[in-house]
Amino acid sequence: MNSVAIELLAPRYPIAWYPWAVQYFFLIALSYATLWLAAPALIFGKKDWLPTARLALLACLSATLVAPVALLADLHQPLRFWHFYAYANTHSWMSVGSVILPLYLFSVMGLTWMAWRPALQANRQAPGFLGFVSRWISLGTSPTPKILMVVVGVIALVFSTGIMLYTGAEVAIVKARPLWNTHWLPPMFVATGFITAAGLMLLLNRVTQMKNSAVNSQMLKVMLVATLAAAAIAAAWVLGGINDPQGSVAAAIESIRFSDSWRATALWGSITAVVLFVGTLYMLFNTSKRPALHSWVWLLGLVAIHLGWMFRWVVLMDVQHVARNSAGFHHYGIPAGSSGLLGIVGTFGLWLAVMLLIDLFVPWRDAQQGGVATDIQPATNIDSAAKGATSHG
Amino acid sequence: MDLMRRSLLGQLARLSAGVALVPLSSIATAGINAQPARREGDPTKRYGMLIDLRQCIGCQACTVSCHIENAAPMGKFRTTVSQYEVEDQASGALATFMLPRLCNHCENPPCVPVCPVEATFQRQDGIVVVDSDRCVGCAYCVNACPYDARFINDKTQTADKCTFCAHRLEAGLLPACVESCVGGARIIGDMRDPNSQISQMIAEYGEQLMVLQPEKNTVPQVFYLGMDERFVTRPVAEAALLEVLDDQGKEMGYEFRGH
Structure with missing residues (x-):
C-alpha cells in the first residue's frame, strides 16, 4: 500500500542552543589545542618550539578566558550558574564539565602567569602604568622554578583532555539527534x-x-x-x-x-x-x-x-x-539580538579586546619556561627588520 | 557498491573503531548518563496515558485547554495534535490522520540524566517534572528529548513540559487535556491498579498498542490505540506549512505549499 502524506499542522520547534554554544565550542577547542601547541617548549623544554609557544600561549589564555563567558551566555538563567555547584551530580556530562572547566581555566592561568612572569619582572621598573601593572601582576622578584611550570603544565594538559572528552561526549550522547549520536x-x-x-x-x-x-x-x-x-x-x-x-x-x-x-x-x-x-x-x-x-x-x-x-x-x-x-526542516533566521548576531560578534569582539589588553600590558613575546628576569632574551624577529618596540603595521 | 562489499567495509571500520573506542564508550555508559534515583510522588502508583486515536477528531480542545491551564507562552505547547493528510497513491483516496503529542513520561527518560543540576526529575509515580526554581535554562533536556516535548518557557526562561497536570491529579481532578477531550480519546490512570480503565485497556488491546520511536529505548508510557505504524517514527511526510520571509529573512506569515 503506497501512500504519500502531507503534514498539515504541527508546531514549529525553535532551536534550544543558540550561537553562543558555537562560540563556546570554537573558543574552548582553540584553547585546548593551542595549549598543546605551547606544551613542547613551555612544559617539555623544546627550545625550537619557543616562538610557536609564545603565540600559542597568547591565543590559549585569551580563548580560555572568553569561552566560559559564551557558555554562561547560552544559559537562559545565567545568574543561576552557582546551581551547577550547589546541585552538582555525576550523571550529567554537562555537570562533569562544569567541574572540569574552572579547574582547567585556573591551571591555564597558572601556567601562563609563570611563563610571562620573568618578562613581567623585567618590566617592573618601566615608567607609568606599564610598570605599575608589571609590579602588580608579577608578585615579587623571586625566580619562577621550571619544575613548577612542568607540574602545572602537565596538570593543565590533563584537564584539557577532560575538556576534549566532556565537550564531545556531552553532544555525542544525545540519541534524540541522530546526527550527533556517534x-x-x-x-x-x-x-x-x-x-x-x-x-x-x-x-x-x-x-x-x-x-x-x-x-x-x-x-x-x-x-x-x-x-x-x-x-x-x-x-x-x-x-x-x-x-x-x-x-x-x-x-x-x-x-x-x-x-x-x-x-x-x-x-x-x-x-x-x-x-x-x-x-x-x-x-x-x-x-x-x-x-x-x-x-x-x-x-x-x-x-x-x-x-x-x-x-x-x-x-x-x-x-x-x-x-x-x-x-x-525548521527554518532558522539568525536573529539580530544577543541570541544571534550580536552574540557572535560580541564574543569575537571580547576575544579581540582581551588579546589587545594582553598585548598592551604583557610582554608575551618574551614568554619562557620559568627562570628570572635577567634570563630574558628579547624575541628576535627572524624575517622582519623590526627591533625594539613591537610594531603592528 | 554491492551489499557484501559494503558490509565488509563496515565490519573493518567497526573493528578498528571498536579497538580505539571501547574504553571511551564504557566510561560513557557506566555511571555518567545513568538514571538518577526517582524522588517525590506516590511510589504505589505509575501514571500512564492511553490515546485512542479512533476517537480523536483533531479538534485541538486538548491543545487549548492545556494552554489555558498551564499558561504556556504563545507558540509553545505542552500538548498538541499534529494532523496529516494521507493519500493512497493507487486509488487517490484521502484520509486525515491525527496524532496527539505530549510528554511520554518515559520509563527511561533521556531528558532526566542530562540535567546538570537535577532540576528535572522523575517522580516515583513516573511523572517527569521540572523544578523551575532550580533550572538554569541550559536547554540540554530540550535537545535530549526525541519527542520535542520540551521547550524553554519565554516567561520563566526555564525548561517547561507536560506534567500530566500533576497538580490536578493530586487534587483528584483529571488533566486538562483529558477533561476537555470531546471524544474521550485520552485515558489517564494508575497502571499499577489492575482495576483502572487504563490497566484494563492495556490488558485488552495489548499487542495493538504502539508507542512513539520505540527504537530510542526510552520506553514511553503514552500508548496509542489505532496507530498507523508509518507514524511511529518521524513521519515520512511533506511539510505543508511554509514560512513566508521578507527580504531581511524575517518571518511575515505562513502559506500552504502549492498555493
Missing part, C-alpha cells in the same frame, strides 16, 4: 580544533609581525596531521555507519537528499577541506624553496579558521533545524 563526533571536534588552532597561529604569526618562518613550518605540519586525522575520522564514520539505517550517517544522507541547504553545506565543507589540504601540502613543500610564500600562509590560516568554525556551526546549529518528530 562515537566519531568527539574525536572530530578535537581534530578540527587542532586545524583551527594551527590556522590561528599562522594568522597571528602574521598580524603580530612575528613573521617567524619556523612557526609557519611547524604549524603547516600540525595542520597536515590534523587534516589527515579529520579525513580518517570522517571516513571511519561513513564506513562504520553506512549499514546502520538508524545511525548518524543515515540521518546525514537523508538530510542531504531532502534539503538544498544541507546539500550546499556538504559541498562547501568538502571544497573547503580539499582546498585546505592541498594548500597545506603545497606550502609545506614549497616554502623552503620559495621563502616569499611565507608571507601568504596566513591565507591558509583563514581557511582553517573558517573550516573549524563552520564545522561547529553546522553540528550545533544546523542539526537543530532537522525536525525529529515532525516533517521537514
Whole structure:
C-alpha cells in the first residue's frame, strides 16, 4: 500500500542552543589545542618550539578566558550558574564539565602567569602604568622554578583532555539527534580544533609581525596531521555507519537528499577541506624553496579558521533545524539580538579586546619556561627588520 | 557498491573503531548518563496515558485547554495534535490522520540524566517534572528529548513540559487535556491498579498498542490505540506549512505549499 502524506499542522520547534554554544565550542577547542601547541617548549623544554609557544600561549589564555563567558551566555538563567555547584551530580556530562572547566581555566592561568612572569619582572621598573601593572601582576622578584611550570603544565594538559572528552561526549550522547549520536563526533571536534588552532597561529604569526618562518613550518605540519586525522575520522564514520539505517550517517544522507541547504553545506565543507589540504601540502613543500610564500600562509590560516568554525556551526546549529518528530526542516533566521548576531560578534569582539589588553600590558613575546628576569632574551624577529618596540603595521 | 562489499567495509571500520573506542564508550555508559534515583510522588502508583486515536477528531480542545491551564507562552505547547493528510497513491483516496503529542513520561527518560543540576526529575509515580526554581535554562533536556516535548518557557526562561497536570491529579481532578477531550480519546490512570480503565485497556488491546520511536529505548508510557505504524517514527511526510520571509529573512506569515 503506497501512500504519500502531507503534514498539515504541527508546531514549529525553535532551536534550544543558540550561537553562543558555537562560540563556546570554537573558543574552548582553540584553547585546548593551542595549549598543546605551547606544551613542547613551555612544559617539555623544546627550545625550537619557543616562538610557536609564545603565540600559542597568547591565543590559549585569551580563548580560555572568553569561552566560559559564551557558555554562561547560552544559559537562559545565567545568574543561576552557582546551581551547577550547589546541585552538582555525576550523571550529567554537562555537570562533569562544569567541574572540569574552572579547574582547567585556573591551571591555564597558572601556567601562563609563570611563563610571562620573568618578562613581567623585567618590566617592573618601566615608567607609568606599564610598570605599575608589571609590579602588580608579577608578585615579587623571586625566580619562577621550571619544575613548577612542568607540574602545572602537565596538570593543565590533563584537564584539557577532560575538556576534549566532556565537550564531545556531552553532544555525542544525545540519541534524540541522530546526527550527533556517534562515537566519531568527539574525536572530530578535537581534530578540527587542532586545524583551527594551527590556522590561528599562522594568522597571528602574521598580524603580530612575528613573521617567524619556523612557526609557519611547524604549524603547516600540525595542520597536515590534523587534516589527515579529520579525513580518517570522517571516513571511519561513513564506513562504520553506512549499514546502520538508524545511525548518524543515515540521518546525514537523508538530510542531504531532502534539503538544498544541507546539500550546499556538504559541498562547501568538502571544497573547503580539499582546498585546505592541498594548500597545506603545497606550502609545506614549497616554502623552503620559495621563502616569499611565507608571507601568504596566513591565507591558509583563514581557511582553517573558517573550516573549524563552520564545522561547529553546522553540528550545533544546523542539526537543530532537522525536525525529529515532525516533517521537514525548521527554518532558522539568525536573529539580530544577543541570541544571534550580536552574540557572535560580541564574543569575537571580547576575544579581540582581551588579546589587545594582553598585548598592551604583557610582554608575551618574551614568554619562557620559568627562570628570572635577567634570563630574558628579547624575541628576535627572524624575517622582519623590526627591533625594539613591537610594531603592528 | 554491492551489499557484501559494503558490509565488509563496515565490519573493518567497526573493528578498528571498536579497538580505539571501547574504553571511551564504557566510561560513557557506566555511571555518567545513568538514571538518577526517582524522588517525590506516590511510589504505589505509575501514571500512564492511553490515546485512542479512533476517537480523536483533531479538534485541538486538548491543545487549548492545556494552554489555558498551564499558561504556556504563545507558540509553545505542552500538548498538541499534529494532523496529516494521507493519500493512497493507487486509488487517490484521502484520509486525515491525527496524532496527539505530549510528554511520554518515559520509563527511561533521556531528558532526566542530562540535567546538570537535577532540576528535572522523575517522580516515583513516573511523572517527569521540572523544578523551575532550580533550572538554569541550559536547554540540554530540550535537545535530549526525541519527542520535542520540551521547550524553554519565554516567561520563566526555564525548561517547561507536560506534567500530566500533576497538580490536578493530586487534587483528584483529571488533566486538562483529558477533561476537555470531546471524544474521550485520552485515558489517564494508575497502571499499577489492575482495576483502572487504563490497566484494563492495556490488558485488552495489548499487542495493538504502539508507542512513539520505540527504537530510542526510552520506553514511553503514552500508548496509542489505532496507530498507523508509518507514524511511529518521524513521519515520512511533506511539510505543508511554509514560512513566508521578507527580504531581511524575517518571518511575515505562513502559506500552504502549492498555493
